[in-house]
Amino acid sequence: MTIALPALSDIASDDIQGILRIENSDKDETTPIIVDMLRSVYPHQQIFGEFCPVNAYIAAPPRDVYEYLADTRSLEEWTYSLRGFVETDEPGLWLAEDRIGKNTSIYTRTVANPDAMTVDYHCAWDQGKHLWMIYLIRVVDAQQVFDKPGSVVLWTNCHHPFYDENPYPETAPPTRPVWVGDFWDMFSAGHQIEMDNLKAICEYRATHNLPIKPEWMNR
């Protein structure tokens, strides 16, 4: 039997609210609390209101999927509506069109970490100064987490307050009828479609012995 460490020794125990540990709530006390939190169904707002997680298994090598995603131009393929990526004068900052808007420019800077295999797309409609729409993606080796070859792609968006109100209305095309945040409540489904695209593209290439990251992206 090991000896407990001085956990929370800097905190007076009756001073901190809402901590639930086996010392103050044993299994018999905690089980009904957990059962009471579980539901057969959960409302959309609870699951996709503040965060929008979309996760998938992809039968393609994780390093290759990472390298593909880490190239901003992959968005031209697997997204629903981002097209015509071209690098701006500012290195690493890409301009494209979001065809879901009318005459809508989208700016993207991809921040990737090859060791952690994180790929974050920092984006914004209309202007490239404040990239507040951040798509947090991470590729994981499926061998580790599912005991089979392939990739797991974890993708989470956070409900930034600018989705609710455009902070830079002066940069929007004057007659555009929509704002990107109008689609927040559809992101779970829209991103699922895009994740399905990503999966279909990567798995097609993997099964046909094509490079996951296509040749033209190396140019």
Place this chain on the structure above:
Amino acid sequence: MTIALPALSDIASDDIQGILRIENSDKDETTPIIVDMLRSVYPHQQIFGEFCPVNAYIAAPPRDVYEYLADTRSLEEWTYSLRGFVETDEPGLWLAEDRIGKNTSIYTRTVANPDAMTVDYHCAWDQGKHLWMIYLIRVVDAQQVFDKPGSVVLWTNCHHPFYDENPYPETAPPTRPVWVGDFWDMFSAGHQIEMDNLKAICEYRATHNLPIKPEWMNR
């Protein structure tokens, strides 16, 4: 107007199934597809069956929250039942007791990346050779994704097949009545309780000007 890149030029378009892009399904066609995917409620199995995402905002500095989580001993504080962490003879591999089991050892190796602020706990009950229970955590600067100071903690577990059947039964204590995977269906609630602990601890320390990572962990 920008020019589209040679997206999917290596794939014959009638050869790949299930791709949904604005070129083959315009907004009018896609909107009903998306609306049909959305639900007022989602079944537990769909949301927490294969992946178990638990995400939260914590009002404490992200670098400090990362440093705290990156120390394996933080699990002694914010988890429900992991206690008595002690480093084994193998550097970086920690032994603790999972008090939710009976006489249950849990081994943990923490793999953290300070640049991406990922913290993965590679764990297993009973044996330390194959650490297949992997808790994938990432700390994000809330300023970027929520336009306010603080941290976002993204935490995802994947439903490894070993949760369904213990692959190393010979390492289990002979009379133990439970297996860690018996709790998989409760992980969403159980991990939410632990995330709430983490949030309460970090926010208490932040508001009381205590170090997020307590002094005793630096020894």
